Amino acid sequence: STAQIGVTGLAVMGSNLARNFARNGFTVAVHNRTAAKTTALVEEFGHEGSFVAAESAKEFVDALERPRRIVIMVKAGEPTDAVIREFAPLLEEGDVIIDGGNAHFEDTRRRERELRSRGLHFVGVGISGGEEGALLGPSIMPGGSTTSYASLGPLLEKISAKAADGTPCTSHVGPDGAGHFVKMVHNGIEYADMQLIAEAYHLLREVAGYSPAKIAETFRAWNRGRLNSYLIEITAEVLAHTDPASGLPYVDVVADAAEQKGTGRWTVQIALDLGVPVSGIAEAVFARAVSGHTDLRGAARGLAGPKAAALAPEAAEAFAAEVEQALYASKIVSYTQGFHQIRAGSEEYGWNVDLGAVASLWRGGCIIRAAFLDRIRAAYDARPKLPSLLADAHFAEEIAAAQDGWRSVLVAAVRQGIPVPAFAASLAYYDALRAERLPAALTQGQRDFFGAHTYRRTDREGSFHTLWSGDRSEVRTS
Ligand code: 6PG
Secondary structure: OEOOOEEEEOOOHHHHHHHHHHHOOOOEEEEEOOHHHHHHHHHHHHHHOOOEEEOOOOHHHOOOOOOOOEEEOOOOOOOHHHHHHHHHHOOOOOEEEEEOOOOOOOHHHHHHHHOOOOEEEEEEEEOOOOHHHHOOEEEEEEOOHHHHHHHHHHHHHHHHHHHOOOOOOEEEOOOHHHHHHHHHHHHHHHHHHHHHHHHHHHHHHHHHOHHHHHHHHHHHHHOOOOOOEEHHHHHHEEEEEOOOOOOOHHHHOOOOOOOOOOOOHHHHHHHHHHOOOOHHEHHHHHHHHHHHHHHHHHOOOOOOOHHHHHOOOHHHHHHHHHHHHHHHHHHHHHHHHHHHHHHHHHHHHHHOOHHHHHHHOOOOOOOEEEEHHHHHHHHHHOOOOOOOHHHHHHHHHHHHHHHHHHHHHHHHHHOOOOOOHHHHHHHHHHHHOOOOOHHHHHHHHHHHHHHOOOOEEOOOOOEEEEEEOOOEEEEOOO
């Protein structure tokens, strides 16, 4: 038994991860349900490092030094359970099973509990960065026990991406499902970031009258500033691309119906359960759904819209600058919402997640890597109990400077009939949080009127009910 780590499930993500371990000097046992994939991997990439090809589960397990570390890279859900059922009986106390798929954190909690009762460690690991990240250095979000991290952490730190300052983009997120929870929220933020960028593009195209090539240039310029991020960078690439078949801008020949595999939806479902307002992320999920309803869109196509005209070219540049402000301010809001959800999950499940450390490990390798994560990390490092990112002085100032532009962009969008659900939800969240009084008092009054649901008062402790169908006097209910 010579291998330090094993990878089973050799589709692209699995084989790239196995190669990443091997390229970093680890001996890697590799296994796949159909052995042909295993042989093919070693034939093609064997020269990159030290691999042990295992045909059977038994051979695979025997190849590993103890405590064994086995990474499962198969489809989330039942396929993962099937692999666990196959391997768990072959393992010994103290061995570590690692699930690197996009598992639902509740599944991870269940699997961790079951395997713990059998003396095994189960580590749910969120891995971000796509196929290239898996090979060259992803951002890695491991959950599971502290003991398991002691054995696994050093390997993950080696193969992970490194932030600009050299710090590995991985650290122990917290017990059981914490890693997969944080990966889920990462994907929710990913959806919001992508939707905000899409809205910015839509506005530049329709209101400013820019061509895709010109918008690509604009994004490239933004990428040199505070918006610097992987998603802005690839947006410029996509917009600058010409479809070879038609010679048209690529973005004009792709069907405008966005798909999803479901992690953004999970983020919103869990946020609803936790009572965390993630309105920007939710609008991003809904925007994909709206785009996909070609039937509804077909039926609504002839509906009336505003008659406002596009901007004069002289005004376009100033408008583009405002779109940058709207995008940056809305981005701060979606991260604010995402970090709130992580804090809420951490409290609900007792994970004790360090939010500054999460910001830190997202700085490299993952899809939402962005320069401004440095600022988020600094905000949480300075005040670990920061109630909201918006309460951080630096972000508050930046939004203060951007808000005029943010508001004019929304006005322009509404006047011209351009849907900007994520921009609008982000601004509404900001305005709601900073409001002195919200109309929720009226909501409480209505609830008390029709259902005697009671309300609290601003000037006295306790719960109260007004006798709406009687003499309208007030009674104290507790
Ligand atoms: C990552 C990505 C990845 C995700 C897909 C697509 O962090 O590398 O988040 O895990 O599965 O990119 O997600 P959708 O199909 O839901 O858009």
